[in-house]
Structure formats: C-alpha cells, structure tokens
Amino acid sequence: MPRAACRPGPIPRRITDRRVFVRQGVAVLSAASHFTSFRFKVSALVASMVLIAAIGVCGISLLIAESQIQRMIARQEISALSGAAAYLDNDLRTKQNVLRSIAEEALSRNLGARDVQALLESHPGLRDEFVNIVAFDARGDLVSSLKNRRDKVINVSTRPYFQEALRTRDSVISAPFRSVLSGRPVVSVAQPLSDARGNVFAVLVGGLDLLRPAFAAQVEALRTREQGYLFIIANDGTVIHHPRKELILTQPSADEMPAVAAPLAGPEGWRADILDGKEPSLVAWKRLRHADWTVAVSYPLRDAFAPMASVWFNALGAAGLFTAMAGIFGWGLVKVLMEPLEALQGVVESIDAGATDISAFNVDHADEFGVLSRALYRLSHSRKQAADDLHRLATTDVLTGTHNRRMFDQFLPAALARARRSGESVAVAFLDIDRFKSINDGHGHAAGDAVLVEFARRLQGAVRCTDTVARLAGDEFVVVYEQVRGAGEAHQLGGRILAAMEAPFQVGDTALHVTASVGIAITSMPTNADAIMQSADYALYGVKASGRNGYAVNVFGAEKLASVRGHEEFVSRGVVQERAKA
Numbered sequence: 001m002p003r004a005a006c007r008p009g010p011i012p013r014r015i016t017d018r019r020v021f022v023r024q025g026v027a028v029l030s031a032a033s034h035f036t037s038f039r040f041k042v043s044a045l046v047a048s049m050v051l052i053a054a055i056g057v058c059g060i061s062l063l064i065a066e067s068q069i070q071r072m073i074a075r076q077e078i079s080a081l082s083g084a085a086a087y088l089d090n091d092l093r094t095k096q097n098v099l100r101s102i103a104e105e106a107l108s109r110n111l112g113a114r115d116v117q118a119l120l121e122s123h124p125g126l127r128d129e130f131v132n133i134v135a136f137d138a139r140g141d142l143v144s145s146l147k148n149r150r151d152k153v154i155n156v157s158t159r160p161y162f163q164e165a166l167r168t169r170d171s172v173i174s175a176p177f178r179s180v181l182s183g184r185p186v187v188s189v190a191q192p193l194s195d196a197r198g199n200v201f202a203v204l205v206g207g208l209d210l211l212r213p214a215f216a217a218q219v220e221a222l223r224t225r226e227q228g229y230l231f232i233i234a235n236d237g238t239v240i241h242h243p244r245k246e247l248i249l250t251q252p253s254a255d256e257m258p259a260v261a262a263p264l265a266g267p268e269g270w271r272a273d274i275l276d277g278k279e280p281s282l283v284a285w286k287r288l289r290h291a292d293w294t295v296a297v298s299y300p301l302r303d304a305f306a307p308m309a310s311v312w313f314n315a316l317g318a319a320g321l322f323t324a325m326a327g328i329f330g331w332g333l334v335k336v337l338m339e340p341l342e343a344l345q346g347v348v349e350s351i352d353a354g355a356t357d358i359s360a361f362n363v364d365h366a367d368e369f370g371v372l373s374r375a376l377y378r379l380s381h382s383r384k385q386a387a388d389d390l391h392r393l394a395t396t397d398v399l400t401g402t403h404n405r406r407m408f409d410q411f412l413p414a415a416l417a418r419a420r421r422s423g424e425s426v427a428v429a430f431l432d433i434d435r436f437k438s439i440n441d442g443h444g445h446a447a448g449d450a451v452l453v454e455f456a457r458r459l460q461g462a463v464r465c466t467d468t469v470a471r472l473a474g475d476e477f478v479v480v481y482e483q484v485r486g487a488g489e490a491h492q493l494g495g496r497i498l499a500a501m502e503a504p505f506q507v508g509d510t511a512l513h514v515t516a517s518v519g520i521a522i523t524s525m526p527t528n529a530d531a532i533m534q535s536a537d538y539a540l541y542g543v544k545a546s547g548r549n550g551y552a553v554n555v556f557g558a559e560k561l562a563s564v565r566g567h568e569e570f571v572s573r574g575v576v577q578e579r580a581k582a
C-alpha cells in the first residue's frame with residue numbers, strides 16, 4: 001500500500017466574498033446608533049447645506065421679488081389715486097364753474113347785492129352741488145342764503161377764503177373749517193360777483209359738508225380695494241376725509257398718526273414702513289391739482305402683500321421637499337461610497353476574529369479607501385509576521401530548528417486522537433545520542449552543538465515529511481510517526497535512523513563517529529501521551545542497557561519488548577527483561 005502523500009496544513013478559510021464583508025459591515029454599523037454614524041452625519045450635512053442653499057436662494061429671490069412687488073403695488077395704488085385725484089379735481093372744478101356761471105349771469109343782467117337771493121333761488125340745481133349757498137356783501141356781511149333766508153347774520157370779512165376771493169376776484173376753495181351757520185365741518189367754494197365796472201359787490205360761498213353722507217360716499221367710491229381705507233388731508237395737515245369722523249378738521253402729528261402725516265412729504269409717493277394703529281401698512285398718496293388737498297390710501301401690508309405669503313409658503317415647502325430629497329439622496333450616496341469602508345471593516349473584524357488571510361484586503365483602489373486598505377494590509381502583515389515569529393519561537397528549538405518540547409506536548413496528543421478516530425497506529429521514537437557528554441568534554445561545547453545540529457538534520461532527512469521531529473532536551477530527540485502499518489514498519493523506521501547516523505560527523509577538522517540509541521513504542525489502541533512516552537522510554541532504556549547504538553520496538557500493551565536490535569546484531573531479549581525486573 002503506497003504511503004499517503006504529504007498532507008498540506010489546514011488551509012485558512014479565504015474570505016474573499018465581498019458581499020460577506022458588506023453584510024458583516026452593515027450588521028456592525030446597524031448595531032451602532034444611526035445618529036452617531038458617519039453616514040447620518042454626512043447625510044445631515046448634505047441636507048443642511050441644501051436647506052441653507054435653498055432657503056438662501058429662495059429667500060434672496062423672494063426678498064427681491066417682494067421689493068419689486070411692493071413697488072408694483074405702490075405704483076398701482078398711485079395710479080388709482082391719480083384717477084381719484086382727477087375725479088375730485090374735476091368735481092371741484094365743476095362746482096367752481098357752476099358758481100362762475102352764476103357770477104357771469106349777475107354781470108350780464110347787471111344785478112346787485114339785493115338781487116342775489118332771487119338769483120340763487122332761480123337755480124334749483126345748486127342744491128345738488130352744495131349743501132347750501134350763501135352770499136356776503138363786500139364788507140363780509142351775510143346778505144342771502146339759499147337754504148334759509150333768515151339765517152343768522154354773520155360776518156366773514158376776516159376769513160382767508162373771503163379775503164382771497166376779493167383780492168383775486170376769482171374762485172377760491174377754502175381750507176376746511178367748522179361752519180358758524182351749520183356747526184359742521186365744511187369746505188367752501190367762494191365766487192366773487194362783480195358789476196360792470198369790475199367792483200365786487202358780493203361773494204357767493206358754496207358749502208361742501210364733509211360729514212354729509214353724499215360726500216363721504218363719493219370719496220369712498222374712489223377706493224380700488226376692499227381692505228384699508230382712503231383719506232384726504234389738506235396741505236396744512238388738516239384732515240378733510242377719514243373713516244374716523246372724529247379726526248376731521250384735526251391736524252394729527254406724525255407721532256400720533258404717522259399714516260395720516262406721511263402724505264405731507266411730497267406731491268405723490270408711497271411708504272411701506274408705516275405703523276397704522278398697530279398694523280404695518282402701505283401708505284400711498286397723490287396731491288390734487290385744483291385744490292390744496294392730498295388724497296391717500298392706507299393698506300395693511302398683510303393684505304397688500306397677501307399673494308407674497310402664498311409665494312413664501314410655496315417656496316419654503318419646495319425648499320423642505322428639496323432638503324428631504326437631498327437627505328435621502330445623500331444617505332444613498334454615502335451608503336454606496338461607504339461600501340468599501342464597510343468591506344474593509346468586515347475584513348478587519350474577520351482578522352480580529354481569527355481569520356488569517358490578509359490577502360482579502362482590497363488594495364487596488366486608487367482612492368482613500370485604497371490607501372487605508374494598503375495601510376491596514378501592511379499593519380496586518382507585520383502583525384501576522386510578529387505572531388508567526390512568536391509562534392515559531394514558542395514551538396521551535398532554537399539550536400536545531402526542529403520542534404521543541406512545547407510543540408511536541410501539543411502535537412503528540414493530537415496525533416493519538418487522530419489515530420483513535422482513523423483506527424491507524426502511531427509510533428513514537430525516543431532518541432538519545434550515545435555518550436554525548438564525552439563529545440562535549442572532548443571537543444568542546446560548540447562541537448557538541450554542531451553535532452546536535454547535524455544530528456537533527458540527518459534525523460529529519462530520515463523521516464517522512466508527515467512525521468514530526470522534536471528535540472526534547474539536551475541530546476534527546478523524539479519522532480512521532482502516524483499511519484504506521486505495524487511493528488514491521490517500526491523496525492524499518494528504527495533501522496533508517498541508525499543508517500542516517502552512520503557517516504562520520506564532520507566537526508571542524510575532526511570527523512566524529514556518533515551513534516544513538518532509539519526506543520520505539522507503537523500502539524493501535526486508545527492510550528495517552530504519557531503512557532506511550534513511557535513505553536518508548538522503556539524501549540530506549542533497553543537499547544542503552546544492551547550497549548547502545550541500536551533500536552528497540554515496544555508494542556504498547558505487550559508489556560515486553562518485541563525485539564532489541566543493534567546496528568548489525570540482535571541484542572538478546574533477556575537483557576531487557578532483566579532491566580524490567582530491576
């Protein structure tokens with residue numbers, strides 16, 4: 001039967017399946033807190049950057065758009081106010097023209113102050129234009145009243161509008177004032193009446209009641225929006241029309257009512273920074289051409305810019321959506337990018353768990369992961385080398401390079417266990433160099449060392465590669481043979497060892513004749529290491545006792561040596577039995 005071929009040592013499982021590493025890495029990572037993971041941090045960073053960018057871009061765009069929309073809305077308001085101002089201008093001009101036509105009629109009919117009452121009453125349409133029309137003579141005394149002939153006698157000679165009408169001899173629109181006759185806030189249209197020589201004999205004064213519903217309704221009809229309110233102030237700041245009736249004829253200061261005071265800044269304009277009541281408001285205004293009046297509107301900003309609120313809402317929603325998408329994208333991207341790192345982690349974990357194949361490191365990547373892989377590979381390589389060195393030092397005899405006693409103590413029980421499982425025999429050869437002490441004494445310790453080295457070399461050459469040679473101590477060696485087919489083969493093994501030592505040992509210039517005694521124990525039954533070593537030691541003693549330079553085979557359990565054989569001759573069995581008795 002052919003000898004079994006040299007069996008290779010146990011092959012460490014190659015961990016080359018990348019998916020295994022990824023799975024291991026993912027498992028390890030998922031065990032870690034998501035919120036402290038690198039992936040979460042990078043995803044959060046990406047999402048934050050997108051959020052900042054989205055809010056920044058949207059915010060700046062919307063602020064610019066808001067500012068432009070403010071201007072646009074303000075321009076719309078001023079344009080609407082221009083229409084309102086033109087309407088009021090036209091209305092006042094119409095009223096002035098009505099009174100002018102009365103004056104022209106008086107001139108053409110050559111009427112005097114006494115004819116004014118009748119003249120007024122002959123024009124019933126005047127009641128539609130004015131709340132009342134009165135006439136004063138040139139001294140300012142009331143001479144007639146369309147509404148009430150018996151109106152109380154008053155004098156208006158000191159009133160600015162009266163004096164101006166006399167001076168200019170033309171139509172004048174007064175500043176708002178409280179009427180002495182009606183006690184109500186009014187604005188008057190004064191029209192001088194002149195005779196043929198050009199002398200003013202009377203002044204017609206048509207009153208516009210500022211609280212009269214017809215006037216307020218007429219003004220309110222000029223509004224273009226439901227929100228906010230429209231108001232009119234005179235150029236001296238006196239309120240002519242305002243939804244708060246109590247303000248009419250007052251002159252609120254800019255501190256008290258900034259919205260009412262703002263239109264005094266110029267002939268037309270707008271401001272969006274006015275606090276009207278407690279409401280931030282847009283105030284726009286336009287001055288009339290025909291009177292010293294300014295018509296203005298005040299709108300709460302939230303109403304004026306209501307469309308912007310939905311734009312802001314939509315923009316922030318879009319920013320949030322983009323951020324969420326960026327977060328998910330970042331998460332996936334980092335997951336893909338991190339795969340090499342996770343694989344690397346799997347390899348490191350596997351090596352830490354005992355896998356020895358460091359070739360699993362993927363060192364081909366050109367990126368940072370490749371650099372890290374190469375660094376870890378070098379680290380693992382030197383770590384493995386250090387571990388191998390340590391193991392070799394712990395299991396190898398430093399002088400001869402064979403296994404040492406520690407390794408032998410581990411190996412022999414393992415070989416016996418294997419033999420028990422397979423049912424095959426194991427043989428242990430126990431060797432001792434004959435009279436080694438005399439080599440040391442005669443040629444020096446260094447020569448002794450050289451003999452030990454050469455002896456070990458020859459011994460390893462005399463056994464199979466599957467057999468294990470170890471130096472136990474001093475000049476004692478041991479060989480463990482596995483798969484031995486019986487005592488016959490054990491004899492061959494012993495003879496082969498003796499033959500290997502036949503040639504002289506060359507130590508320096510000296511050729512030494514070195515012999516050894518070999519005790520072989522062979523067993524095919526379950527036993528322990530101590531028992532078989534004792535059996536081999538028993539055989540060795542037999543050889544020593546028989547004169548050395550020989551071998552003996554002891555079949556374990558037979559309790560006697562099968563044979564003791566010298567180099568060229570058999571040694572009688574009786575000597576050994578004598579030793580056994582002793």
Ligand SMILES: Nc1nc2c(ncn2[C@@H]2O[C@H](COP(=O)(O)OP(=O)(O)OP(=O)(O)O)[C@@H](O)[C@H]2O)c(=O)[nH]1
Nearest residue numbers: 432433434435436437438440445446448449474475
């Ligand atoms: N040179 C050298 N000598 C060693 C070493 N270890 C032990 N020795 C010596 O080896 C000798 C062993 O001698 P023994 O085995 O006791 O006796 P022996 O001279 O071989 O005689 P027998 O065994 O009866 O044939 C001792 O003198 C030890 O000092 C070593 O590493 N190198």
